[in-house]
Amino acid sequence: MAEPVSPQLLFADQLGPHFDNGGPLIVVDNRGVFARRTMHRQKAHVILSALYHRIAEWGDRAEVLVSSSYREALRGRNFSVINPTSWGLRRMIAELQSDATIEVLPSRGFVTEEDQFQAWAEHRKPSQMVMESFYRDVRVREGILMVPDPADSQRLAPEGGEFNFDKDNREPPPKGRDTLGVPEPWWPEEDDIDRWVRTELDDMVARGEARFIGDDGPRVFAATRDEALHALEDFVRHRLTDFGPYEDAAMPGDWVMAHSLLSVPMNLGLLHPREVIDRVIEEFREGRAPLNSVEGVVRQIAGWRDWVWHLYWHMGEDYVERSNYFGHTEHLPQAFAELDPDAIQSNCVKSVLAEIRTRGWSHHINRLMVLGNHLLQRRIDPAELNRWFIDAFVDGTPWVMPANVVGMSQYADGGGVATKPYLSGGAYLKKMTQYCAGCPFRPDVRVGDNACPFTAGYWAFLDDHREKLRNNHRMFKPLAGLSRLSDLEQVRVQEAARRSW
Numbered sequence: 021m022a023e024p025v026s027p028q029l030l031f032a033d034q035l036g037p038h039f040d041n042g043g044p045l046i047v048v049d050n051r052g053v054f055a056r057r058t059m060h061r062q063k064a065h066v067i068l069s070a071l072y073h074r075i076a077e078w079g080d081r082a083e084v085l086v087s088s089s090y091r092e093a094l095r096g097r098n099f100s101v102i103n104p105t106s107w108g109l110r111r112m113i114a115e116l117q118s119d120a121t122i123e124v125l126p127s128r129g130f131v132t133e134e135d136q137f138q139a140w141a142e143h144r145k146p147s148q149m150v151m152e153s154f155y156r157d158v159r160v161r162e163g164i165l166m167v168p169d170p171a172d173s174q175r176l177a178p179e180g181g182e183f184n185f186d187k188d189n190r191e192p193p194p195k196g197r198d199t200l201g202v203p204e205p206w207w208p209e210e211d212d213i214d215r216w217v218r219t220e221l222d223d224m225v226a227r228g229e230a231r232f233i234g235d236d237g238p239r240v241f242a243a244t245r246d247e248a249l250h251a252l253e254d255f256v257r258h259r260l261t262d263f264g265p266y267e268d269a270a271m272p273g274d275w276v277m278a279h280s281l282l283s284v285p286m287n288l289g290l291l292h293p294r295e296v297i298d299r300v301i302e303e304f305r306e307g308r309a310p311l312n313s314v315e316g317v318v319r320q321i322a323g324w325r326d327w328v329w330h331l332y333w334h335m336g337e338d339y340v341e342r343s344n345y346f347g348h349t350e351h352l353p354q355a356f357a358e359l360d361p362d363a364i365q366s367n368c369v370k371s372v373l374a375e376i377r378t379r380g381w382s383h384h385i386n387r388l389m390v391l392g393n394h395l396l397q398r399r400i401d402p403a404e405l406n407r408w409f410i411d412a413f414v415d416g417t418p419w420v421m422p423a424n425v426v427g428m429s430q431y432a433d434g435g436g437v438a439t440k441p442y443l444s445g446g447a448y449l450k451k452m453t454q455y456c457a458g459c460p461f462r463p464d465v466r467v468g469d470n471a472c473p474f475t476a477g478y479w480a481f482l483d484d485h486r487e488k489l490r491n492n493h494r495m496f497k498p499l500a501g502l503s504r505l506s507d508l509e510q511v512r513v514q515e516a517a518r519r520s521w
């Protein structure tokens with residue numbers, strides 16, 4: 021096979037050994053990104069920190085171009101590049117190819133390849149395009165958590181006889197406790213590169229070249245390969261066992277719960293997702309972690325993470341702009357745009373917004389069932405929300421958001437990604453979280469000064485959109501409940517007038 025064109029261009033999310041082909045490198049420190057977007061301070065920090073830690077490791081192998089645009093830095097240069105992770109960057113590379121020799125190699129950093137997904141999707145009707153079926157196919161094809169079938173040793177069967185242990189993974193927070201009680205995670209130690217990054221960001225702000233939201237460090241997420249491996253070990257040893265059961269729970273006193281904190285190093289390309297999968301399976305094989313937790317992690321990574329990556333390309337470049345099933349046009353409230361939890365009364369939303377302000381991160385159930393649910397009920401324009409999630413979260417990337425935010429949390433594609441809107445009232449949050457105890461609203465109250473905005477908002481939403489939901493069989497029961505509501509008119513009036521929550 022011919023050697024790839026040299027040098028190799030590496031982007032800031034291609035930092036692990038599995039991206040490095042071994043020859044001379046070009047790296048662009050594109051400061052224009054910080055000028056064009058108002059992002060979380062800690063997101064800018066972790067990106068620059070990871071990039072410059074890696075540049076220090078590469079030494080003379082890497083030519084570093086500091087620029088305000090990739091086009092400006094790279095025009096006329098010949099190089100090879102692993103296909104980048106956004107529509108915008110792929111378009112930019114295609115443009116540069118008109119006056120240079122640029123070899124584009126297949127993308128890396130996911131469990132499955134783009135052409136494998138295309139082949140899988142080709143023969144499926146839209147109704148068969150569901151994550152569960154993709155995930156099972158990946159498990160079988162890649163032999164992940166598969167063992168000889170006891171009934172027929174020529175065949176493989178899923179470990180434990182099932183592909184899915186979600187039924188074991190729905191524990192509410194343990195009663196009488198403020199935290200899960202697992203050990204405090206390992207945290208990286210900042211070094212001279214972090215101190216330099218901090219000064220650079222301060223200077224950019226002082227010169228008016230960037231504006232950030234959220235609090236400054238200390239840096240919480242892994243930004244080097246060594247740190248990423250350390251974080252993985254820490255998760256596997258101390259939190260993996262509890263990951264499954266408490267996956268869907270939230271406790272305001274425990275912002276990490278039993279989550280891995282690995283999305284940042286995986287999205288920066290420092291860890292290969294397959295490494296994480298292999299490591300958690302090893303822990304199961306050694307008898308140190310239960311199957312429901314291990315399968316839960318495998319599902320999140322080989323299932324959800326790969327699924328949203330492939331959907332990003334499959335749904336097309338205009339997916340976000342064309343998806344607004346409910347016709348929502350409200351702008352994002354200032355409290356969200358500026359990460360100001362004090363402007364919010366609801367304890368659930370306030371607590372999650374405070375976590376995002378402090379670290380640019382909150383766990384999955386907070387993103388989906390608190391933020392996504394609240395913002396769906398507030399009828400925010402899904403494209404605006406998609407941009408906010410990318411900028412406000414340290415692990416936010418263009419490819420991860422559309423399926424998660426527009427498809428899953430806002431149901432803005434009318435059912436392409438999710439089979440029903442992820443919508444709930446306060447009863448669900450009361451059961452699965454501990455937020456309601458410290459809230460001025462009451463989850464079981466629908467009308468009145470202390471009516472929970474989620475409970476009342478849930479019914480007002482169903483009422484507004486009943487026509488659009490009528491044909492979805494998963495919404496029959498909620499819509500039947502709506503038709504029995506004795507105080508619907510009061511809910512309507514109250515929620516139409518609601519200006520704070």
Ligand SMILES: Cc1cc2nc3c(=O)[nH]c(=O)nc-3n(C[C@H](O)[C@H](O)[C@H](O)COP(=O)(O)OP(=O)(O)OC[C@H]3O[C@@H](n4cnc5c(N)ncnc54)[C@H](O)[C@@H]3O)c2cc1C
Pocket residue numbers: 278279280281282283284286287317320321324325328382383384385387388392409410413415416417420421424425428429
């Ligand atoms: C509205 C919304 C916004 C989200 N924004 C992001 C984001 O900006 N970046 C991001 O990487 N993930 C995002 N997710 C997915 C998921 O919430 C995060 O990956 C997870 O919370 C990161 O924390 P963790 O590494 O501790 O994950 P864990 O809970 O420990 O899960 C393990 C890994 O599984 C993967 N994963 C799990 N669920 C998903 C998913 N739905 N999509 C993609 N990967 C998944 C991640 O790589 C994660 O690191 C979002 C989900 C929703 C509903």
Ligand code: SF4
Pocket residue numbers: 366367368369445446449450455456457459460461462463472473474475
């Ligand atoms: S009562 Fe409602 S608003 Fe308050 S924390 Fe519970 S769900 Fe959130």
